[in-house]
Amino acid sequence: MAPMQISTNLVAAPSRVRQTTFVALAVCLAAIVAACVIVVAGLTTSFATAPFSPRVQDGHIPEGATVSLDDDHLPAIGKLDPALLSAMREAATDAAGSGLDFPVASGWRSAQYQDWMLRIAVETYGSEDVARQFVATPEESSHVTGKAVDIGSVDAQSWLSQHGADYGLCQVYANEPWHYERLIDPGDVCPQMVPDASSAREG
Ligand SMILES: [Zn+2]
Known part of the structure:
Protein backbone atom coordinates (compact mmCIF):
# COMPACT_ATOMS: atom_id res chain seq x y z
CA MET A 1 0.00 0.00 0.00
CA ALA A 2 2.82 2.34 0.72
CA PRO A 3 3.93 2.78 -2.91
CA MET A 4 0.30 3.61 -3.88
CA GLN A 5 0.17 6.43 -1.32
CA ILE A 6 3.43 7.89 -2.55
CA SER A 7 2.17 7.63 -6.07
CA THR A 8 -1.08 9.44 -5.17
CA ASN A 9 0.84 12.21 -3.41
CA LEU A 10 3.15 12.62 -6.36
CA VAL A 11 0.18 13.07 -8.69
CA ALA A 12 -1.79 15.28 -6.29
CA ALA A 13 1.04 17.66 -5.45
CA PRO A 14 1.47 19.28 -8.89
CA SER A 15 -2.32 19.65 -9.19
CA ARG A 16 -2.51 21.60 -5.91
CA VAL A 17 0.37 23.78 -7.05
CA ARG A 18 -1.43 24.51 -10.29
CA GLN A 19 -4.65 25.29 -8.42
CA THR A 20 -2.87 27.59 -5.94
CA THR A 21 -1.04 29.34 -8.79
CA PHE A 22 -4.30 29.82 -10.67
CA VAL A 23 -6.05 31.30 -7.61
CA ALA A 24 -3.08 33.60 -6.94
CA LEU A 25 -3.07 34.80 -10.55
CA ALA A 26 -6.82 35.36 -10.46
CA VAL A 27 -6.50 37.41 -7.27
CA CYS A 28 -3.68 39.47 -8.80
CA LEU A 29 -5.68 40.07 -11.96
CA ALA A 30 -8.73 41.09 -9.94
CA ALA A 31 -6.57 43.48 -7.91
CA ILE A 32 -5.11 45.02 -11.08
CA VAL A 33 -8.56 45.43 -12.65
CA ALA A 34 -9.89 46.98 -9.42
CA ALA A 35 -6.93 49.37 -9.27
CA CYS A 36 -7.49 50.39 -12.89
CA VAL A 37 -11.20 51.00 -12.25
CA ILE A 38 -10.36 53.15 -9.22
CA VAL A 39 -7.76 55.18 -11.16
CA VAL A 40 -10.06 55.71 -14.17
CA ALA A 41 -12.98 56.64 -11.91
CA GLY A 42 -10.74 59.03 -9.99
CA LEU A 43 -9.49 60.71 -13.17
CA THR A 44 -13.00 61.04 -14.56
CA THR A 45 -14.21 62.61 -11.34
CA SER A 46 -11.27 64.99 -11.13
CA PHE A 47 -11.74 66.06 -14.79
CA ALA A 48 -15.42 66.68 -14.16
CA THR A 49 -14.89 68.71 -11.00
CA ALA A 50 -11.46 70.30 -11.61
CA PRO A 51 -11.73 74.08 -11.28
CA PHE A 52 -11.19 75.73 -14.65
CA SER A 53 -8.48 78.31 -14.74
CA PRO A 54 -8.33 80.40 -17.89
CA ARG A 55 -5.25 80.04 -20.07
CA LEU A 183 -21.72 98.08 -34.87
CA ILE A 184 -22.05 100.70 -37.61
CA ASP A 185 -20.38 101.97 -40.75
CA PRO A 186 -17.82 104.66 -39.96
CA GLY A 187 -19.52 108.00 -39.46
CA ASP A 188 -23.00 106.59 -38.82
CA VAL A 189 -24.79 107.08 -35.52
CA CYS A 190 -24.36 104.42 -32.83
CA PRO A 191 -27.55 102.74 -31.62
CA GLN A 192 -28.78 103.78 -28.20
CA MET A 193 -26.94 101.94 -25.44
CA VAL A 194 -28.78 99.31 -23.43
CA PRO A 195 -28.48 99.44 -19.62
CA ASP A 196 -26.31 96.32 -19.16
CA ALA A 197 -25.31 92.91 -20.54
CA SER A 198 -28.60 91.33 -19.41
CA SER A 199 -30.65 93.79 -21.49
CA ALA A 200 -32.12 92.78 -24.82
CA ARG A 201 -30.26 94.38 -27.73
CA GLU A 202 -31.67 95.69 -30.96
CA GLY A 203 -31.41 93.57 -34.10
ZN1 LIG B 1 -16.53 93.54 -22.81
Whole structure:
Protein backbone atom coordinates (compact mmCIF):
# COMPACT_ATOMS: atom_id res chain seq x y z
CA MET A 1 0.00 0.00 0.00
CA ALA A 2 2.82 2.34 0.72
CA PRO A 3 3.93 2.78 -2.91
CA MET A 4 0.30 3.61 -3.88
CA GLN A 5 0.17 6.43 -1.32
CA ILE A 6 3.43 7.89 -2.55
CA SER A 7 2.17 7.63 -6.07
CA THR A 8 -1.08 9.44 -5.17
CA ASN A 9 0.84 12.21 -3.41
CA LEU A 10 3.15 12.62 -6.36
CA VAL A 11 0.18 13.07 -8.69
CA ALA A 12 -1.79 15.28 -6.29
CA ALA A 13 1.04 17.66 -5.45
CA PRO A 14 1.47 19.28 -8.89
CA SER A 15 -2.32 19.65 -9.19
CA ARG A 16 -2.51 21.60 -5.91
CA VAL A 17 0.37 23.78 -7.05
CA ARG A 18 -1.43 24.51 -10.29
CA GLN A 19 -4.65 25.29 -8.42
CA THR A 20 -2.87 27.59 -5.94
CA THR A 21 -1.04 29.34 -8.79
CA PHE A 22 -4.30 29.82 -10.67
CA VAL A 23 -6.05 31.30 -7.61
CA ALA A 24 -3.08 33.60 -6.94
CA LEU A 25 -3.07 34.80 -10.55
CA ALA A 26 -6.82 35.36 -10.46
CA VAL A 27 -6.50 37.41 -7.27
CA CYS A 28 -3.68 39.47 -8.80
CA LEU A 29 -5.68 40.07 -11.96
CA ALA A 30 -8.73 41.09 -9.94
CA ALA A 31 -6.57 43.48 -7.91
CA ILE A 32 -5.11 45.02 -11.08
CA VAL A 33 -8.56 45.43 -12.65
CA ALA A 34 -9.89 46.98 -9.42
CA ALA A 35 -6.93 49.37 -9.27
CA CYS A 36 -7.49 50.39 -12.89
CA VAL A 37 -11.20 51.00 -12.25
CA ILE A 38 -10.36 53.15 -9.22
CA VAL A 39 -7.76 55.18 -11.16
CA VAL A 40 -10.06 55.71 -14.17
CA ALA A 41 -12.98 56.64 -11.91
CA GLY A 42 -10.74 59.03 -9.99
CA LEU A 43 -9.49 60.71 -13.17
CA THR A 44 -13.00 61.04 -14.56
CA THR A 45 -14.21 62.61 -11.34
CA SER A 46 -11.27 64.99 -11.13
CA PHE A 47 -11.74 66.06 -14.79
CA ALA A 48 -15.42 66.68 -14.16
CA THR A 49 -14.89 68.71 -11.00
CA ALA A 50 -11.46 70.30 -11.61
CA PRO A 51 -11.73 74.08 -11.28
CA PHE A 52 -11.19 75.73 -14.65
CA SER A 53 -8.48 78.31 -14.74
CA PRO A 54 -8.33 80.40 -17.89
CA ARG A 55 -5.25 80.04 -20.07
CA VAL A 56 -3.71 82.28 -22.72
CA GLN A 57 -5.28 80.05 -25.39
CA ASP A 58 -8.70 80.87 -23.88
CA GLY A 59 -8.02 84.55 -24.52
CA HIS A 60 -7.01 85.18 -20.94
CA ILE A 61 -4.88 88.27 -20.32
CA PRO A 62 -3.02 87.83 -17.04
CA GLU A 63 -3.55 90.46 -14.35
CA GLY A 64 -1.05 93.28 -14.79
CA ALA A 65 -0.01 92.26 -18.32
CA THR A 66 -0.01 95.02 -20.91
CA VAL A 67 -1.50 93.88 -24.18
CA SER A 68 -1.82 96.09 -27.22
CA LEU A 69 -3.94 95.79 -30.35
CA ASP A 70 -0.78 94.70 -32.19
CA ASP A 71 -0.26 91.60 -30.03
CA ASP A 72 -2.10 89.38 -32.47
CA HIS A 73 0.08 86.40 -31.60
CA LEU A 74 -2.16 86.25 -28.51
CA PRO A 75 -5.55 84.57 -29.11
CA ALA A 76 -7.25 87.45 -27.21
CA ILE A 77 -6.21 89.76 -30.07
CA GLY A 78 -5.59 87.38 -32.97
CA LYS A 79 -9.10 85.88 -32.79
CA LEU A 80 -10.87 89.24 -32.85
CA ASP A 81 -13.13 89.96 -35.79
CA PRO A 82 -10.84 91.53 -38.45
CA ALA A 83 -13.23 94.47 -39.05
CA LEU A 84 -13.34 95.28 -35.34
CA LEU A 85 -9.59 94.92 -34.95
CA SER A 86 -8.72 97.13 -37.91
CA ALA A 87 -11.25 99.81 -36.84
CA MET A 88 -9.87 99.79 -33.31
CA ARG A 89 -6.26 99.95 -34.58
CA GLU A 90 -7.15 102.89 -36.80
CA ALA A 91 -8.76 104.69 -33.85
CA ALA A 92 -5.74 103.89 -31.64
CA THR A 93 -3.34 105.23 -34.27
CA ASP A 94 -5.25 108.51 -34.51
CA ALA A 95 -5.59 108.81 -30.71
CA ALA A 96 -1.86 108.21 -30.32
CA GLY A 97 -1.46 111.69 -31.79
CA SER A 98 -3.10 112.98 -28.60
CA GLY A 99 -0.72 110.92 -26.48
CA LEU A 100 -3.24 108.16 -25.76
CA ASP A 101 -2.71 104.44 -25.86
CA PHE A 102 -5.28 101.65 -26.07
CA PRO A 103 -4.32 98.85 -23.67
CA VAL A 104 -6.59 95.84 -24.19
CA ALA A 105 -8.17 94.51 -21.01
CA SER A 106 -10.04 91.74 -22.80
CA GLY A 107 -10.71 90.69 -26.36
CA TRP A 108 -11.71 87.31 -27.76
CA ARG A 109 -12.58 84.73 -25.09
CA SER A 110 -13.33 81.02 -25.41
CA ALA A 111 -16.84 79.86 -24.50
CA GLN A 112 -15.31 77.90 -21.60
CA TYR A 113 -13.61 81.04 -20.29
CA GLN A 114 -16.84 83.04 -20.64
CA ASP A 115 -18.77 80.33 -18.80
CA TRP A 116 -16.17 80.38 -16.02
CA MET A 117 -16.47 84.19 -15.75
CA LEU A 118 -20.23 83.91 -15.44
CA ARG A 119 -19.95 81.23 -12.73
CA ILE A 120 -17.48 83.42 -10.80
CA ALA A 121 -19.86 86.38 -11.14
CA VAL A 122 -22.77 84.27 -9.87
CA GLU A 123 -20.67 83.31 -6.83
CA THR A 124 -19.62 86.93 -6.31
CA TYR A 125 -23.06 88.48 -6.62
CA GLY A 126 -24.97 85.55 -5.18
CA SER A 127 -27.54 85.66 -7.95
CA GLU A 128 -27.61 84.73 -11.62
CA ASP A 129 -29.81 87.76 -12.41
CA VAL A 130 -27.32 90.25 -10.95
CA ALA A 131 -24.32 88.41 -12.44
CA ARG A 132 -25.90 88.61 -15.89
CA GLN A 133 -25.85 92.42 -15.67
CA PHE A 134 -22.05 92.22 -15.82
CA VAL A 135 -21.24 89.00 -17.64
CA ALA A 136 -23.08 87.60 -20.65
CA THR A 137 -23.60 83.90 -21.22
CA PRO A 138 -21.21 82.14 -23.64
CA GLU A 139 -24.09 81.98 -26.15
CA GLU A 140 -24.71 85.73 -26.00
CA SER A 141 -21.27 87.22 -25.38
CA SER A 142 -19.75 89.24 -28.21
CA HIS A 143 -16.33 88.41 -26.75
CA VAL A 144 -16.83 84.73 -27.63
CA THR A 145 -17.51 85.64 -31.28
CA GLY A 146 -14.53 88.04 -31.30
CA LYS A 147 -16.77 91.05 -31.87
CA ALA A 148 -16.01 92.97 -28.67
CA VAL A 149 -12.95 94.48 -27.11
CA ASP A 150 -12.51 96.04 -23.67
CA ILE A 151 -10.15 99.01 -23.55
CA GLY A 152 -8.43 99.37 -20.20
CA SER A 153 -7.66 103.08 -20.15
CA VAL A 154 -10.17 105.63 -18.90
CA ASP A 155 -8.67 108.31 -21.17
CA ALA A 156 -8.93 106.05 -24.22
CA GLN A 157 -12.52 105.15 -23.25
CA SER A 158 -13.34 108.83 -23.05
CA TRP A 159 -11.73 109.44 -26.46
CA LEU A 160 -13.72 106.55 -27.96
CA SER A 161 -16.97 107.84 -26.48
CA GLN A 162 -16.42 111.03 -28.51
CA HIS A 163 -14.79 109.68 -31.67
CA GLY A 164 -15.57 105.95 -31.79
CA ALA A 165 -18.51 106.33 -34.20
CA ASP A 166 -16.12 107.83 -36.78
CA TYR A 167 -14.54 104.37 -36.92
CA GLY A 168 -17.79 102.41 -36.57
CA LEU A 169 -17.06 101.71 -32.90
CA CYS A 170 -19.83 101.95 -30.32
CA GLN A 171 -20.20 101.52 -26.59
CA VAL A 172 -22.98 99.00 -26.14
CA TYR A 173 -23.75 98.80 -22.42
CA ALA A 174 -24.27 101.92 -20.32
CA ASN A 175 -22.55 100.24 -17.35
CA GLU A 176 -19.45 99.19 -19.36
CA PRO A 177 -17.60 102.27 -20.70
CA TRP A 178 -14.67 100.00 -21.69
CA HIS A 179 -16.61 97.62 -23.96
CA TYR A 180 -16.66 98.50 -27.68
CA GLU A 181 -18.02 96.75 -30.71
CA ARG A 182 -17.99 97.63 -34.40
CA LEU A 183 -21.72 98.08 -34.87
CA ILE A 184 -22.05 100.70 -37.61
CA ASP A 185 -20.38 101.97 -40.75
CA PRO A 186 -17.82 104.66 -39.96
CA GLY A 187 -19.52 108.00 -39.46
CA ASP A 188 -23.00 106.59 -38.82
CA VAL A 189 -24.79 107.08 -35.52
CA CYS A 190 -24.36 104.42 -32.83
CA PRO A 191 -27.55 102.74 -31.62
CA GLN A 192 -28.78 103.78 -28.20
CA MET A 193 -26.94 101.94 -25.44
CA VAL A 194 -28.78 99.31 -23.43
CA PRO A 195 -28.48 99.44 -19.62
CA ASP A 196 -26.31 96.32 -19.16
CA ALA A 197 -25.31 92.91 -20.54
CA SER A 198 -28.60 91.33 -19.41
CA SER A 199 -30.65 93.79 -21.49
CA ALA A 200 -32.12 92.78 -24.82
CA ARG A 201 -30.26 94.38 -27.73
CA GLU A 202 -31.67 95.69 -30.96
CA GLY A 203 -31.41 93.57 -34.10
ZN1 LIG B 1 -16.53 93.54 -22.81
